[in-house]
Amino acid sequence: MKLLVVGSMALDTIETPFGKENNILGGSASYFSLAASLFTDVCVVAVVGRDFPEEHIELLKSKGIELEGVTREEGETFRWEGKYGYDLGDPETLATDLNVFENFKPVIPDSYRNSEYVFLANIDPELQLSVLNQVENPKLVACDTMNFWIENKPEELKEVLKHVDLMMLNDSETRALAGVPSITQAAREVLAMGPKALIVKRGEYGALMFSEEGIFWAPSYPLEEVVDPTGAGDTFAGGFMGYAAGHDILDHTGFKTAVVYGSVIASFTVENFSVRRISELEASELDKRFTAFLQLSKLD
Ligand code: AMP
Numbered sequence: 001m002k003l004l005v006v007g008s009m010a011l012d013t014i015e016t017p018f019g020k021e022n023n024i025l026g027g028s029a030s031y032f033s034l035a036a037s038l039f040t041d042v043c044v045v046a047v048v049g050r051d052f053p054e055e056h057i058e059l060l061k062s063k064g065i066e067l068e069g070v071t072r073e074e075g076e077t078f079r080w081e082g083k084y085g086y087d088l089g090d091p092e093t094l095a096t097d098l099n100v101f102e103n104f105k106p107v108i109p110d111s112y113r114n115s116e117y118v119f120l121a122n123i124d125p126e127l128q129l130s131v132l133n134q135v136e137n138p139k140l141v142a143c144d145t146m147n148f149w150i151e152n153k154p155e156e157l158k159e160v161l162k163h164v165d166l167m168m169l170n171d172s173e174t175r176a177l178a179g180v181p182s183i184t185q186a187a188r189e190v191l192a193m194g195p196k197a198l199i200v201k202r203g204e205y206g207a208l209m210f211s212e213e214g215i216f217w218a219p220s221y222p223l224e225e226v227v228d229p230t231g232a233g234d235t236f237a238g239g240f241m242g243y244a245a246g247h248d249i250l251d252h253t254g255f256k257t258a259v260v261y262g263s264v265i266a267s268f269t270v271e272n273f274s275v276r277r278i279s280e281l282e283a284s285e286l287d288k289r290f291t292a293f294l295q296l297s298k299l300d
Pocket of ligand 1: 012027080231234
């Protein structure tokens with residue numbers, strides 16, 4: 001099945017306790033599409049500036065990722081600068097230069113409009129709605145957001161929620177959206193806003209999926225070394241949606257396996273800066289870690 005992602009393509013400057021890298025490939029659509037391309041055909045809608053290195057485009061194309069919907073505008077590419085402390089938790093944002101991303105108006109190419117699976121990455125909820133108006137009857141729509149939109153465009157975001165099947169948020173976004181401190185209670189409130197399922201990404205504490213069918217939890221893989229957590233959330237989403245689209249999965253049981261694949265791919269992402277680790281990932285490594293993952297909470 002074809003999977004569409006609409007999001008950011010960025011040049012990130014990242015500092016972690018293990019190093020600093022300038023202007024490396026980032027952005028939700030880059031991370032998401034590379035992760036999802038391990039399982040299915042992915043097409044991207046995003047915007048870059050004149051300065052966006054051709055080698056990044058070539059990398060995405062070499063993975064079979066469809067880039068007809070990526071436009072190159074006059075001006076500079078979106079840049080984000082973040083710094084992580086020793087706990088490698090939420091980063092401090094040092095700079096956000098929207099540049100060409102400020103005027104991003106997603107236009108879905110005709111050849112993408114029949115995508116069966118759609119991921120609305122973290123962009124203005126009004127733009128997320130405009131994407132939904134351009135696609136033809138997708139089977140599964142999933143959506144991400146951030147605290148900025150929860151605070152500044154709550155009504156537009158609630159309208160989006162009415163039209164999505166699956167919401168993916170972190171702990172603080174879930175609490176902020178629902179306005180209650182308990183994650184389980186907050187999850188119930190979010191589901192009442194429209195989505196059939198909610199996945200709460202909890203960093204090193206794993207991911208929780210809530211739906212009418214119950215609650216499922218997958219741990220994070222206990223890595224010896226984490227170098228850069230950037231992109232963990234987007235590659236989790238890419239692994240989840242890629243697996244679901246690749247196997248045409250729409251049910252809770254199938255979603256459980258997709259949650260584990262999302263967690264497996266996110267665990268590779270954080271082993272190096274940018275997309276380095278996932279862009280060189282071998283299928284055999286993926287299978288091996290998937291099996292190790294299942295052993296983590298097996299009782300016999
Ligand atoms: P995450 O998976 O949450 O770590 O997302 C990481 C990516 O989000 C980085 O590569 C950034 O380029 C991108 N990003 C940071 N801030 C924004 C923003 N305001 N809008 C869209 N993308 C962003």
